[in-house]
Amino acid sequence: MHKWIMFTVFIAASLLGVFLLTFKLPEKPVDEAALMPDGVTLMKVVASNDFTFNQDVFTAKVGDKVIMRLENKSGVHGLKIDELQVSLDNNNKETELEFTEPGEYIIYCSIACGPGHQTMQAKLIVEAA
Ligand SMILES: [Cu+2]
Numbered sequence: 001m002h003k004w005i006m007f008t009v010f011i012a013a014s015l016l017g018v019f020l021l022t023f024k025l026p027e028k029p030v031d032e033a034a035l036m037p038d039g040v041t042l043m044k045v046v047a048s049n050d051f052t053f054n055q056d057v058f059t060a061k062v063g064d065k066v067i068m069r070l071e072n073k074s075g076v077h078g079l080k081i082d083e084l085q086v087s088l089d090n091n092n093k094e095t096e097l098e099f100t101e102p103g104e105y106i107i108y109c110s111i112a113c114g115p116g117h118q119t120m121q122a123k124l125i126v127e128a129a
Contacts (some may be wrong), residue, residue: 032069040065040096045107047077051116058122062099062129069094075111078110081124099126 033042043066046054053074060066070079071089078089083105086095109120 043068046071046073048073049075052119055123058124062124063100067096077113080110081105102128114125
């Protein structure tokens, strides 16, 4: 009787193994921040269909090197910061920035994405080091 239980468990485990190998193991979430070059931090801006970015305010310090990355979570949006010549969209998702002076900048959506487009904004504040 015991043998049958062992056998069943063994078969179940084997089937699970074959299943996982066939349909591949669930992908681990990638830690994007860990993939940044030394001294560079990731500033991820996530845009959504409710005409918002994931944060109202993004902050950095003078001297910071940052890769700004746009992620369109839903809908199609662009990201612009006029004074810093930043212009991101789905074809050009990231840019590297080095902040040399303090300032406050408006981050805004650059693609007409719907009725809330005009007010789809966030702020980037660069603080003195
Ligand atoms: Cu828009």
